[in-house]
Amino acid sequence: MSSPDLEAHVRGTSRYIDDMADPAGMLHAAAVTSPSPHAELRAIDAAPARALPGVVAVLTAADIPGLNQIGGIIQDEELFATSTVHFIGQPVAVVVAETFHQARLGARACVLDLEELTAIFDAREAAAAGELITASRTLDTGDVDAAWADCDVVVEGRADTAGQEHLYLETQAALAIPEEGGRIKVWSSTQAPTAVQRITARVLGLPMNLVEVEVTRLGGAFGGKEDQATPWAVMAALAAQRTGRPVRLTLNRHEDMVCTGKRHPYSSDFKLGLKNDGAIVAYEVHLWQNAGAAADLSPAILERSLFHATGAYFVPNARIHAASCRTNLIPFTAFRGFGAPQAMFVMEAAIDRAAEVMGLSRSEIQAKNLLSEGDEFPYGMRVKRSRARRSFNEAAGRFDLAAVENEIAEHNATHAVVKRGAAAMPVCFGISFTNAVLNQAGALVHVYTDGSVNVSTGAIEMGQGVNAKILAVASAALGVPRERIRIENTTTRTIANTSPTAASSGADLNGSAAGLACRAIADRLRSVAAERLDTPFDRLSIADGVVLADGEPTGLEWNELVWNAYTKRVNLSAHAHYATPGIWYDKETEQGEPFAYHVFGTAILEVTVDCLRGTSTVDRVRMVHDGGRSLAPAVDLGQLEGGLVQGLGWMTMEELVFHQGRNLSDTLSTYKIPDLLGTPVIEGHFLDDADNPKAVMQSKAIGEPPFMYGIGVYFALLDALRAFRPDRKGVYDAPLTPEKALMFLHGDR
Amino acid sequence: MAKKKPIKDAAESGVTRRGFLGSVGAGAAAVAAGVSTRAEAIPEITDPEEMVQIALTVNGRLHRLLVEPRWTLLFVLRERLGITGTKAGCERGECGSCSVLIDDLPRYACLTLALEAEGTEITTIEGLLDGEELGDVQRAFAEHDAFQCGYCTPGQIVAAEGLLRANPAPTDHEIRHGMSGNLCRCGTYQHIVNAVTHAADGRRKGGGS
Ligand code: FES
Ligand code: FES
Numbered sequence: 007m008s009s010p011d012l013e014a015h016v017r018g019t020s021r022y023i024d025d026m027a028d029p030a031g032m033l034h035a036a037a038v039t040s041p042s043p044h045a046e047l048r049a050i051d052a053a054p055a056r057a058l059p060g061v062v063a064v065l066t067a068a069d070i071p072g073l074n075q076i077g078g079i080i081q082d083e084e085l086f087a088t089s090t091v092h093f094i095g096q097p098v099a100v101v102v103a104e105t106f107h108q109a110r111l112g113a114r115a116c117v118l119d120l121e122e123l124t125a126i127f128d129a130r131e132a133a134a135a136g137e138l139i140t141a142s143r144t145l146d147t148g149d150v151d152a153a154w155a156d157c158d159v160v161v162e163g164r165a166d167t168a169g170q171e172h173l174y175l176e177t178q179a180a181l182a183i184p185e186e187g188g189r190i191k192v193w194s195s196t197q198a199p200t201a202v203q204r205i206t207a208r209v210l211g212l213p214m215n216l217v218e219v220e221v222t223r224l225g226g227a228f229g230g231k232e233d234q235a236t237p238w239a240v241m242a243a244l245a246a247q248r249t250g251r252p253v254r255l256t257l258n259r260h261e262d263m264v265c266t267g268k269r270h271p272y273s274s275d276f277k278l279g280l281k282n283d284g285a286i287v288a289y290e291v292h293l294w295q296n297a298g299a300a301a302d303l304s305p306a307i308l309e310r311s312l313f314h315a316t317g318a319y320f321v322p323n324a325r326i327h328a329a330s331c332r333t334n335l336i337p338f339t340a341f342r343g344f345g346a347p348q349a350m351f352v353m354e355a356a357i358d359r360a361a362e363v364m365g366l367s368r369s370e371i372q373a374k375n376l377l378s379e380g381d382e383f384p385y386g387m388r389v390k391r392s393r394a395r396r397s398f399n400e401a402a403g404r405f406d407l408a409a410v411e412n413e414i415a416e417h418n419a420t421h422a423v424v425k426r427g428a429a430a431m432p433v434c435f436g437i438s439f440t441n442a443v444l445n446q447a448g449a450l451v452h453v454y455t456d457g458s459v460n461v462s463t464g465a466i467e468m469g470q471g472v473n474a475k476i477l478a479v480a481s482a483a484l485g486v487p488r489e490r491i492r493i494e495n496t497t498t499r500t501i502a503n504t505s506p507t508a509a510s511s512g513a514d515l516n517g518s519a520a521g522l523a524c525r526a527i528a529d530r531l532r533s534v535a536a537e538r539l540d541t542p543f544d545r546l547s548i549a550d551g552v553v554l555a556d557g558e559p560t561g562l563e564w565n566e567l568v569w570n571a572y573t574k575r576v577n578l579s580a581h582a583h584y585a586t587p588g589i590w591y592d593k594e595t596e597q598g599e600p601f602a603y604h605v606f607g608t609a610i611l612e613v614t615v616d617c618l619r620g621t622s623t624v625d626r627v628r629m630v631h632d633g634g635r636s637l638a639p640a641v642d643l644g645q646l647e648g649g650l651v652q653g654l655g656w657m658t659m660e661e662l663v664f665h666q667g668r669n670l671s672d673t674l675s676t677y678k679i680p681d682l683l684g685t686p687v688i689e690g691h692f693l694d695d696a697d698n699p700k701a702v703m704q705s706k707a708i709g710e711p712p713f714m715y716g717i718g719v720y721f722a723l724l725d726a727l728r729a730f731r732p733d734r735k736g737v738y739d740a741p742l743t744p745e746k747a748l749m750f751l752h753g754d755r
Numbered sequence: 756m757a758k759k760k761p762i763k764d765a766a767e768s769g770v771t772r773r774g775f776l777g778s779v780g781a782g783a784a785a786v787a788a789g790v791s792t793r794a795e796a797i798p799e800i801t802d803p804e805e806m807v808q809i810a811l812t813v814n815g816r817l818h819r820l821l822v823e824p825r826w827t828l829l830f831v832l833r834e835r836l837g838i839t840g841t842k843a844g845c846e847r848g849e850c851g852s853c854s855v856l857i858d859d860l861p862r863y864a865c866l867t868l869a870l871e872a873e874g875t876e877i878t879t880i881e882g883l884l885d886g887e888e889l890g891d892v893q894r895a896f897a898e899h900d901a902f903q904c905g906y907c908t909p910g911q912i913v914a915a916e917g918l919l920r921a922n923p924a925p926t927d928h929e930i931r932h933g934m935s936g937n938l939c940r941c942g943t944y945q946h947i948v949n950a951v952t953h954a955a956d957g958r959r960k961g962g963g964s
Contacts, residue, residue, distance in 0.1 A: 009900075009902075011905060012897050012902075013889070013897065014905075015896075015897075015902045015905035015908045016889060016893040016894075016896045016897045016902070016908060016912060017840070017880070017881070017884065017889070017893065018839075018840025018841070018879070018880030018881055018908075018909040018912075019840065019881075020905045021839070022842075022906065024833075024839075024843070025833075025839040027837070172940075173940050174904075174906075174940060175842070175844045175850065175852055175904070175906040175907050175938070175939075175940050176842075176844075176904070176906045223904070223905070224904065225842075225904045225905070225906030226903075226904040226906060226940050226941055227904075228940075258846060259844065259845040259846065259847065259849075259850075260847075468904055469902075469903035469904025469905065469906075469941045470903070471903070640900045641900075643900075644900060644903055644941070644943060644946065645903075647942055647943070647944075647945055647946075648903060648941045648942030648943060649942070650942070651942030651944065652940075652942060673845075673847065673849065674845050674847065674849035674850055674938075675847070675849055679938060679940060680942070680944075681935045681936075681937075681938055681944075682931050682934050682935045682937075682939075682944045682947065682948070683931055683932065683935045685942070685944040685945065687945075688945050
């Protein structure tokens with residue numbers, strides 16, 4: 007049993023924002039958006055919209071009482087474009103009307119007077135033109151220039167990865183309700199309620215204490231509702247403030263695909279130097295991140311790319327350059343992995359190229375260079391409790407990688423058309439927000455006089471199971487069964503200044519805070535019990551709703567104890583704050599300890615390609631994952647599988663296509679995600695004895711790392727393709743769709 | 756609240772929470788296009804006289820209401836009848852979140868007009884309970900953790916129910932094919948297969964409905 011939402015989910019009674027009953031007098035809002043990727047916006051003629059039935063208001067930048075600015079890290083993004091539009095889908099106004107349909111007709115009726123400007127869509131071109139979001143960054147370790155001379159082999163190449171649509175099944179949604187005294191209540195489908203609160207306050211010209219943002223749960227997010235939920239919530243709030251009526255803004259799927267940010271496309275050049283035995287000596291890489299038209303979270307994502315550029319490997323001499331490039335595409339944003347997958351793909355490509363040139367197997371080079379205890383990352387941190395080698399060896403052993411490789415070689419030698427391939431994919435992923443400030447969380451716990459408990463934190467439940475984990479922590483810390491505890495909605499009124507639920511850290515941070523608050527109350531209750539039972543405090547504990555003395559039941563039960571404490575006027579509520587200790591980073595020197603710890607694991611992936619048609623199947627993926635001591639094993643298994651499936655999609659079928667700035671893959675009929683038929687047999691194993699003193703109850707974060715197991719599928723496919731076309735060198739341009747496979751199999755270049 | 760309003764109110768105002776064409780056709784494209792000059796979508800009916808009276812049987816209960824001929828069953832279930840277990844994921848027949856049973860067959864409610872569904876037995880996730888208790892497929896999904904965010908879950912369960920009604924003893928292959936019209940972005944597919952397999956076993960042994 008994984009989730010406190012279990013019953014409601016299968017009954018269909020779980021509420022998402024669009025399921026909430028409409029408040030009386032509610033209006034609908036729809037954005038007017040730019041049809042041009044780059045243009046001077048000379049005028050907005052809203053008169054035709056205002057003349058339509060049902061249209062109540064058309065709001066533009068001129069109607070904003072506060073600042074027309076929604077940028078987070080860098081304030082470079084207007085809520086409504088004023089003089090220039092920078093991408094297709096950029097909001098310029100919002101139409102508020104009586105019905106969903108009327109709002110959309112109104113949005114369409116607005117006439118924009120635009121003067122087209124030249125646009126850039128390619129990251130490398132943008133960099134050449136000096137269009138950078140922030141100054142580019144370089145990590146430098148060892149002496150790369152000198153090291154090339156020590157290498158027996160040096161390979162170079164280019165690697166590209168396309169973007170990825172989040173396709174959370176619940177689209178972006180918000181419901182804003184004006185309350186008394188100018189207060190605004192916003193229900194938002196966001197991973198970052200405080201960000202929505204802060205920016206709503208900024209745009210509406212209110213102090214933050216007049217804006218409340220509440221979230222029950224999200225129907226999936228994957229990073230796509232970290233910054234990208236904000237504009238829609240702010241528009242709804244603005245419309246509510248201006249009209250004095252509740253306003254709902256829900257994007258339909260097509261709007262969501264056109265108007266919201268996605269995973270960043272990256273383009274990279276790599277150079278890898280090795281000894282003849284496969285030992286990596288030096289690595290240099292240039293990463294060009296296509297940031298789109300505004301910063302959004304791009305600088306933070308770029309930072310994680312820098313930190314993960316060497317993957318799960320030790321590279322003594324490395325130089326990693328990364329540039330965040332401004333183009334006229336949608337602002338790209340957070341997506342599971344947060345820039346790490348893009349950088350790790352390049353490292354794997356470099357290893358693949360080296361294996362190709364040297365005639366070694368890829369897994370041999372991988373295994374030789376895995377991180378060992380104490381190895382230093384290019385950002386100066388030394389790896390502690392490295393389980394890179396352990397998980398690789400366990401995967402290779404448990405799944406008999408050598409036998410799989412032999413069997414495939416044999417198959418390929420005897421089959422002309424249907425070829426198979428396999429790859430190992432080791433992952434090392436750093437846990438903590440790289441922006442140290444965000445590594446804090448609060449929790450508020452109330453015990454009511456009937457013994458029931460409410461726990462509030464800043465964590466957002468979006469399917470990743472954070473509530474199940476917080477429940478496990480609270481239940482253990484208080485000593486009461488889970489059924490007595492309810493995990494509350496997340497609201498900025500209860501928990502202030504929350505960090506987004508992101509970076510896989512939701513349970514680490516909020517679980518820790520909840521544990522602290524619960525223990526504070528448990529200690530007070532033990533004091534009450536000590537007096538009542540006339541037993542020293544230290545000998546008492548509470549477990550499963552019963553007070554124990556030296557581990558033996560005393561007969562004093564939780565409910566009675568709670569009531570007893572109440573009558574003695576003991577505080578049955580506690581707030582706690584948690585800040586991850588010991589993490590820091592100095593951007594000047596590009597050195598520090600940005601992560602509390604790392605997560606490790608290895609996947610073995612097997613594929614089959616029909617080399618006549620270019621079609622392929624992923625047959626089987628088996629993983630050994632370092633999950634720490636799991637707070638919720640069923641949740642972690644689900645994350646392991648789900649992350650993998652998304653990674654497989656990114657590498658094989660999810661093809662985001664832009665033409666002149668227009669997203670051509672803007673519906674589910676033109677953008678394919680894995681379905682049940684495309685999902686392989688998946689086997690996930692967790693390392694035993696994998697304690698982690700750096701996180702709550704020895705657990706480990708899990709959300710993002712499994713995504714990167716999917717990268718292996720690219721190389722497994724490439725092996726199968728090269729078995730058919732041994733004359734061709736590998737190309738590194740993900741996703742490897744059937745179309746691209748066909749071109750590889752039957753093309754000349 | 757609007758969702759619970761009696762039929763009369765809906766007829767009077769013609770107010771809709773979500774217009775079908777706006778979300779499916781020209782309207783949506785135009786939001787992206789902003790200044791598109793494409794043909795106008797059909798305006799909403801504001802005259803109650805032009806609405807059509809229909810009777811829908813949902814989960815065994817008869818509902819009489821006025822609808823615009825273009826309203827989808829999904830729209831009517833969610834916005835007129837307040838039955839919100841059926842989710843909108845794409846409103847274009849591409850994701851399966853809106854799956855309902857129409858006379859035992861799984862159908863996308865977003866591609867079914869409410870008018871077409873008159874005279875049929877419509878079953879939504881809410882109709883799969885066994886009294887107050889979870890139905891067998893619901894129980895199987897719960898026991899096998901066949902969900903994460905839960906948004907696709909009602910559609911998955913309804914699709915599984917439809918599959919089992921048509922084929923009480925599906926093979927693994929038939930389950931995978933039968934359920935492939937329902938996307939799960941959280942990637943719970945393996946658990947879904949396990950849940951459906953388990954539910955099918957239960958029915959074969961005579962445990963289920
Ligand atoms: S909402 Fe009907 S299939 Fe997606
Ligand atoms: S559980 Fe989230 S989409 Fe299926």
